[in-house]
Amino acid sequence: MGNVLFLVSLSLIWVMLLYHMFLMQGGFRHYMTFERNIPKWKENVKDLPKVSVLIPAHNEEVVTKPPHAGKGKSTALNCGFAESSGDVICVYDADNTPEKMAVYYLVLGLMNDQKAGAVVGKFRVINAAKTLLTKFINIETICFQWMAQGGRWKWFKIATIPGTNFAIRRSIIEQLGGWDDQALAEDTELTIRVYNLGYHIRFFPAAVTWEQEPETWKVWWRQRTRWARGNQYVVLKFLAQFFKLKRKRIIFDLFYFFFTYFLFFFGVIMSNALFVINLFYNLHLSFGFLSIILWVLAFFLFMTEVMITLSIEKTEMNRQNFFIVFLMYFTYSQAWIALVIYSLFVEIKHRLFKQEVKWYKTERYNQKKSG
Template sequence: MADLLFYIALFLIWVMLLYHMFLMEGGYLHFRSFEKPIPEWARNMEELPTVSVFIPAHNEELVIEQTLRAMSRLYYPKDKLEIIVINDNSSDDTGLIASRFAEKYPFIRVLETVEPNKGKGKSSALNSALADSSSEIVIVYDADNTPERMAVWYLVMGLQNDPKAAATVGKFRVINAEETWLTRFINIETICFQWMAQGGRWKWFRVATIPGTNFAIRRSILERLGGWDVKALAEDTELTIRVYNLGYHIRFFPKAITWEQEPETLSVWWKQRTRWARGNQYVVLKFLRQFLTLKRKSIIFDLFYFFFTYFLFFFGVILSNALFIINLFYDIGLSIGNISLILWGLAFLLFLGEVMVTLSIEKTEMNWKNFIYVIAMYFTYSQMWIVLVVRSLYLEIKRLITGQEVKWYKTERFAKKPK
């Protein structure tokens, strides 16, 4: 019985590894081809839509100035652009700093949230701005983001040239990647997410996930959907599923680039990633219950991906580790043969190869330092994720049983260093 369970665990692990190898290939192919239509697309950028950039901000005084400085330099006609800083119940100087920029730049304004949305989290803040604006395109940036000058232009370009796209998502990079061992791990994780999960799925399946930042979406779509789900901790993933269910797709266009700050301490990382994991678990459970009523059955594939990632894959890893450790102290009949050990070793080598090939897409990231970090990442950072997902699942099940209200955690910021 122990051997059977161990082989089931290995099977689950290998399915995910092989799937990510497939995504890696797709991401690389997308990297080689996504810029080719830009000259033709540029010719369709004469009649430009109006754009509102939403920046939800709660106690962001450490980062908001540099963010707004980047916003002030955006390449887009200023008579068709407005930057809305949503000051959501801040108790620091966020509002004061944003107001100074609003006085200097006519296209920047500050929106103070009011009851019942005040202090309720990102989704409520975004819904407030949606109700207070009227532009054709809505773009969202987190308050720690510094988009490159052409980012908004490229996000709009993706929508202008793809009528079936409800949203365009860009690429984000880590601005503080060199600060700590943790941010180096997150930098590697982020690059893999961009080119595997986003680029790979877009290349093979025309599927991408709306991230929390650096995306553009048509107002008409948002209004049909009723805005953002205030109960969702991962409001971006939840919105993604509803967009696809309308019959539209989401284009991944990595020419639109923003730089964002990542957690520099383990405690901040733990809180942020717990919110992400719980949010994605909420989305999976919410829409799997609606399986028979979903209009677009193709999104079931994406739901299964999240289900496999946050449930089956981690179950396989936990099961294999648990059986191996228990067998060290108690004889449970586990006879790990040479084939099993070889499969375990090959899984590590496959992980290493996938990540390094993906890192090679970003010109400066394929180096010996990152090679060492990827090896360390397998035995440390990846294992931390296992514990985190188990903890998140426990909290989410507890919430469902007790009916407690979801509390949105705002990621703590660090004094931002210029890129």
Template sequence: MANLLFYLSLTVIWIMLLYHMFLMQGGYFHYLRYARSIPDWEKNELPKPMVSILIPAHNEEVVIERTIKAMLRLEYPKEKLEIIVINDNSSDRTGEICDSYAAKYPYVKVVHTKPPHAGKGKSGALNQGLAHSTGEIIVVYDADNTPERKAVHYLVLALQNDPQAGVAVGKFRVVNAAKNLLTHFINIETICFQWMAQAGRFFWFRVTTIPGTNFAIRRSIIEKLGGWDEKALAEDTELTIRVYNAGHYIRFFPAAITWEQEPENWKVWWKQRTRWARGNQYVVLKFMGRLFSLRKKSIMFDLVYFFFTYFLFFLGVIVSDALFVTNLFVDLHLEVGIVAMILWILAYFLYVTEVMIALSIERTELNAKNFWIVLLMYFTYSQLWIVLVLYALYLEIKRVVFRQELKWYKTERFAAEKKSVPPTERQV
């Protein structure tokens, strides 16, 4: 029995590794092709639609001014732009800072939320911002984001020239990547996510997951869907499923770039990633029962991917590791032959290869320092993710069993250092 479980676990691990290599190929092909259409699209000179940028903000005084300044520098006609900051029941100077900019710039608006319909999470804040917006296109940015000047231009460009796309998703980079080892790990993880999970799935299956920031959605669609799900911790993934199920698709267009701040200590990282994991588990459990009744069949790939990632893959890693370690102390008659050892070693080198290919797509990221970090990352950061997913699953099961109310955790921000500011912001 132990041998059967061990080899089944190893099989699941290899299926995921080979699938990620397949996605990596698609991601690289998309990297080579996505920008070819930009010159022709820009020649069309279509009339610019009204755009509403929604920025949910709860106790964001450390970063909100830098974010608003980045929005003011966007290369988009100001008469066609409204920047709406949702000051979601903040107890710090967030509202005061936002009001000072709204007083100077007529296209900057502030929505102040109050209890009982306030401070409950990002989805609720976005729904209130949507109610106060007028734009034909709704763009969402987190309060710690500094988009590049043409980010919104590219998001709108993609929607204007691709009528079948209901959402356009851009790329995000880590502004504080060089801060410490943790932010280096997160930077590598972020790059891999975009060129494997995002670009690869879009290239092969026309499937993309909406991130929490730097995306544009047609107003008609978000209104038809009834806004954001206020019960979802991963409101972006949940919205993704509903967009596809409504008959639309999501375009990954990495020309639109934003820079965002990531956790700089493990405590903040743990809380943020636990929320992400619980949110994605919620989405899987919410929609897996309706897998074969979904209108858009391509979204099945996304649900199966999340199911493998947050359930089967991690379960396979946990079972194989547990059996191997237990066998060192208790004789389970586990036959870990030379083939299994070779497969384990090959899995590690395949992991490293996939990550390095992803890094090669981003200029300056394929270097010796990152190579050594990737080697270390497998044995540290990646393994910690396994523990985190288990913990998140425990919390989610407890919530369902005891019918607990979901509690939103807002990621703690850190004061930006000068070297952590992206090049586009330093020039001003």
């Protein structure tokens, strides 16, 4: 039995590793070609639509001075949308610093792709050099946001709406009835519904925004717990509606999230548990030496994948980041395992006891761009 569980856990881990390597290759190809469309797109668009920019905010005086609204981001967005009049809606978090052409590029992509319900850009970490944690997050952002989005768009024409730096057609928000105020990951939840209407979501990394990230582990834990819970909510919500979903393409993405937040972490936890138990009680595992080889290979695959990905950003491929990536594998990546377990426990408790959804607003810092 132990050998079977061990093989299953290793298979789950390696499926995810190889899939991300596949995405990295697609993301790199997208990086090499996405700018070719810009001159032609500019020629095609003579008249730009009216655009409304929504900035959901609550107690954000440190980074800006907006009005306050709602009990969560979805509620704030719905309030803002009701007051807006633009044919295109752009969304930015209050801590964001979009580059000069960011909104223009989002709208340009939307106007040149009638099948696109939304266009999403990329975000970079504005406080990347502040602490070791922000350095980890900076690398995570480039690898698992930039490359994962780029790879999924290149291979499958699928992208996920992020919480910031995206443009969406007003008619779609009206048709969907706004944002789900029960969703902690309102961006992922909205993504599924947009695809189910028959649209796709285009990833266009020419639109860049700089975003502030947590500088302490306590703030990081609370923010990422909300993210993980939010994505678990989306997976459970739409898998329960599996046979009602009209667009089969998004089912593929649902399984990706299910694999990421359930099966992959189950595999990691199971393999670690078997390894620890075997130290004290002989489980008669037949793959002890093989597991060591696979673990070493997984580590080198991780290092290779991340360093190749960092090469797309001019300032990121350096000796310091090599050692940060090395350390990241043994610390930051492992912290995610504990976080997902905890968030799943909290989400299950929330559902069982029908607790009210509470939005945690990430702590912000007064600063300028660094790194």
